[in-house]
Amino acid sequence: MKVYRIASIPGDGIGVDVTLEARKVLDRAASGFGLEWTEFDWSCERYLSTGSMMPDDGLAALSSFDGILLGAVGFPGVPDHISLWGLLIPVRRAFSQYVNLRPVRLLPGTSSVLAGRSAPELEMVIVRENSEGEYSTLGGRHGAGEPGEFVLQESVFTRVGVERIIRYAFELARTRAGRLCSATKSNGLIHSMPFWDEIFAAIAVEYPDVVAEQCHIDALAARMVQAPDRLDVIVASNLFGDILSDLAAAVTGGLGMAPSGNINPSGSHPSMFEAVHGSAPDIAGQGIANPVAQILAGAMLLSHLGETAAAASVEAAVEKVLSDGAVLTPDLGGTATTSELGSAIADCL
Amino acid sequence: MKVYRIASIPGDGIGVDVTLEARKVLDRAASGFGLEWTEFDWSCERYLSTGSMMPDDGLAALSSFDGILLGAVGFPGVPDHISLWGLLIPVRRAFSQYVNLRPVRLLPGTSSVLAGRSAPELEMVIVRENSEGEYSTLGGRHGAGEPGEFVLQESVFTRVGVERIIRYAFELARTRAGRLCSATKSNGLIHSMPFWDEIFAAIAVEYPDVVAEQCHIDALAARMVQAPDRLDVIVASNLFGDILSDLAAAVTGGLGMAPSGNINPSGSHPSMFEAVHGSAPDIAGQGIANPVAQILAGAMLLSHLGETAAAASVEAAVEKVLSDGAVLTPDLGGTATTSELGSAIADCL
Numbered sequence: 095m096k097v098y099r100i101a102s103i104p105g106d107g108i109g110v111d112v113t114l115e116a117r118k119v120l121d122r123a124a125s126g127f128g129l130e131w132t133e134f135d136w137s138c139e140r141y142l143s144t145g146s147m148m149p150d151d152g153l154a155a156l157s158s159f160d161g162i163l164l165g166a167v168g169f170p171g172v173p174d175h176i177s178l179w180g181l182l183i184p185v186r187r188a189f190s191q192y193v194n195l196r197p198v199r200l201l202p203g204t205s206s207v208l209a210g211r212s213a214p215e216l217e218m219v220i221v222r223e224n225s226e227g228e229y230s231t232l233g234g235r236h237g238a239g240e241p242g243e244f245v246l247q248e249s250v251f252t253r254v255g256v257e258r259i260i261r262y263a264f265e266l267a268r269t270r271a272g273r274l275c276s277a278t279k280s281n282g283l284i285h286s287m288p289f290w291d292e293i294f295a296a297i298a299v300e301y302p303d304v305v306a307e308q309c310h311i312d313a314l315a316a317r318m319v320q321a322p323d324r325l326d327v328i329v330a331s332n333l334f335g336d337i338l339s340d341l342a343a344a345v346t347g348g349l350g351m352a353p354s355g356n357i358n359p360s361g362s363h364p365s366m367f368e369a370v371h372g373s374a375p376d377i378a379g380q381g382i383a384n385p386v387a388q389i390l391a392g393a394m395l396l397s398h399l400g401e402t403a404a405a406a407s408v409e410a411a412v413e414k415v416l417s418d419g420a421v422l423t424p425d426l427g428g429t430a431t432t433s434e435l436g437s438a439i440a441d442c443l
Numbered sequence: 444m445k446v447y448r449i450a451s452i453p454g455d456g457i458g459v460d461v462t463l464e465a466r467k468v469l470d471r472a473a474s475g476f477g478l479e480w481t482e483f484d485w486s487c488e489r490y491l492s493t494g495s496m497m498p499d500d501g502l503a504a505l506s507s508f509d510g511i512l513l514g515a516v517g518f519p520g521v522p523d524h525i526s527l528w529g530l531l532i533p534v535r536r537a538f539s540q541y542v543n544l545r546p547v548r549l550l551p552g553t554s555s556v557l558a559g560r561s562a563p564e565l566e567m568v569i570v571r572e573n574s575e576g577e578y579s580t581l582g583g584r585h586g587a588g589e590p591g592e593f594v595l596q597e598s599v600f601t602r603v604g605v606e607r608i609i610r611y612a613f614e615l616a617r618t619r620a621g622r623l624c625s626a627t628k629s630n631g632l633i634h635s636m637p638f639w640d641e642i643f644a645a646i647a648v649e650y651p652d653v654v655a656e657q658c659h660i661d662a663l664a665a666r667m668v669q670a671p672d673r674l675d676v677i678v679a680s681n682l683f684g685d686i687l688s689d690l691a692a693a694v695t696g697g698l699g700m701a702p703s704g705n706i707n708p709s710g711s712h713p714s715m716f717e718a719v720h721g722s723a724p725d726i727a728g729q730g731i732a733n734p735v736a737q738i739l740a741g742a743m744l745l746s747h748l749g750e751t752a753a754a755a756s757v758e759a760a761v762e763k764v765l766s767d768g769a770v771l772t773p774d775l776g777g778t779a780t781t782s783e784l785g786s787a788i789a790d791c792l
């Protein structure tokens with residue numbers, strides 16, 4: 095029997111609560127194969143006691159796993175730019191997880207904040223660039239404390255980086271509705287986005303079967319609430335993809351439902367799966383966090399490992415429990431705990 | 444009688460259609476003072492025939508006016524980064540219009556795309572930084588055509604620039620609900636946004652009467668559709684403000700209703716007023732564009748000139764016609780033309 099070695103990094107806040115449930119569900123879904131878990135306590139708590147989010151050889155320790163399940167990172171008292179750049183972002187980059195795949199759809203039993211929109215109109219996937227762009231260490235501060243003080247923050251877009259993410263999105267669009275929308279802002283960001291647009295246009299020629307369009311990020315955010323039914327696959331830079339995927343999650347089932355995969359398409363390094371939501375420290379440990387996003391992230395992990403039947407069974411179990419409506423966390427209008435919802439889903443498997 | 448000299452730049456596409464209506468309404472609203480209009484044909488059309496969006500002495504020509512009414516800029520065949528950086532953005536910068544003020548609210552007779560939300564819950568104002576930030580000419584391309592090709596796009600945040608916009612927003616919050624939310628992304632953009640946050644925190648201390656909070660742009664976009672009632676004044680960088688204001692317009696009455704002011708608070712140079720929407724070339728000249736946003740931009744212009752009674756009468760006229768519901772453009776569910784809606788509003792004055 096094939097046994098996959100999975101690294102689990104629950105992290106901070108509700109990351110811990112929901113990762114426990116995802117493991118519970120995945121273990122139940124594993125049939126015909128096994129999952130061997132190794133847990134890492136890398137977190138803000140670790141940072142506060144040791145001075146670093148993960149050990150020096152952390153990346154090396156992760157590199158031999160078949161996959162990584164990450165909870166969420168971030169906690170009051172630790173500046174975000176330390177917690178994230180000390181764990182989440184280095185993993186994304188060191189392991190060439192250049193695709194951040196963020197599918198959203200309105201699940202059965204849930205409703206949208208948008209008036210009169212039902213499930214078939216609310217299903218899309220954001221293909222977010224995950225290795226460069228606006229998230230960059232280049233830049234710095236000049237003249238601290240002086241009247242003329244300023245900071246520079248550089249965005250970096252490489253041809254290699256832009257081509258590979260756009261190509262990935264076209265390939266994905268081909269397997270879905272055959273439509274791809276590229277998020278741009280070439281009217282404001284006159285170096286980076288015209289370059290992005292130029293590469294998008296050049297690659298579009300190779301995919302005559304895909305209807306390709308581009309839309310400025312401001313107009314695209316508006317479209318996402320006004321005409322979400324006309325969107326299917328969206329390709330976006332790191333920052334634009336971050337914004338659009340939270341917004342897309344919010345107009346579909348909410349942040350409690352949206353999974354994401356940090357994917358290395360070549361398989362040269364492990365890929366990492368996580369909920370789109372953050373660590374929500376204010377509700378951590380209270381048993382009220384919705385574990386669905388993390389459970390669906392677990393399904394994406396199974397699917398990435400090639401265990402598509404098990405992945406589908408997890409998705410089906412989530413749908414069944416949500417349609418039944420008997421066991422729902424408070425954000426879904428119920429009174430169940432995180433663990434009760436996790437168990438209900440596991441019990442459907 | 445005081446006569447204000449106003450520069451009108453209809454620009455491109457529906458900018459021309461809606462500016463005509465705004466002038467019609469403002470002329471009717473002018474009582475006890477006069478408006479003397481000078482029209483400038485600066486546009487993409489001008490660019491295509493002369494090679495520039497405006498003449499070399501364009502900024503000098505504008506500088507003596509009491510205010511500027513701008514339609515919209517942008518047309519197919521002219522790259523956006525030429526049309527915008529050849530007209531809109533130079534005016535914003537040369538005239539130190541460092542505040543882009545974007546109030547949105549659900550107007551009577553219209554409904555929100557958000558389920559179950561009514562007018563009092565949907566009213567906010569975005570205070571957008573308008574002179575620096577992500578919109579920067581710094582940056583460029585390295586190694587064009589080479590495999591290692593990349594572009595850099597620099598964001599620039601100065602202490603002077605960040606302090607003045609945040610201070611403006613706190614002052615405004617004080618005159619409204621006493622709440623201010625700052626858009627950030629310090630977990631991803633580790634040079635610019637921690638600097639922004641630091642200045643926000645320092646200035647917040649001077650305004651103990653204002654409840655100040657900050658929110659990452661991704662979460663804030665989600666909040667705007669999930670809990671818009673808890674937002675009032677939002678202060679944001681140039682790019683974040685651009686995205687949030689389109690989104691805010693979309694969840695309230697739609698882009699056809701949202702005005703904006705590019706404001707120089709010191710009055711050392713003229714301020715410029717425009718709709719948030721773009722030139723929408725696909726529907727230009729057909730008489731179907733909604734002129735309300737531009738008419739409300741005109742009201743902001745009057746208010747900026749100190750003619751607050753006239754400004755209020757324009758707003759009241761817009762509300763009256765919208766509540767009546769007899770004369771509405773197609774985007775509002777009616778069959779009236781741009782000009783019929785403009786005239787109906789003018790006739791209420």
Ligand SMILES: CC(C)[C@H](C(=O)O)[C@@H](O)C(=O)O
Pocket residue numbers: 281282312527531685719721
């Ligand atoms: C046209 C574009 C450059 C402009 C901007 O992004 O500033 C517009 O979207 C706006 O919001 O005024």
Ligand SMILES: CC(C)[C@H](C(=O)O)[C@@H](O)C(=O)O
Pocket residue numbers: 178182336370372630631661
């Ligand atoms: C926590 C933060 C750095 C992260 C990001 O912006 O990438 C998160 O918002 C996400 O979407 O995964």
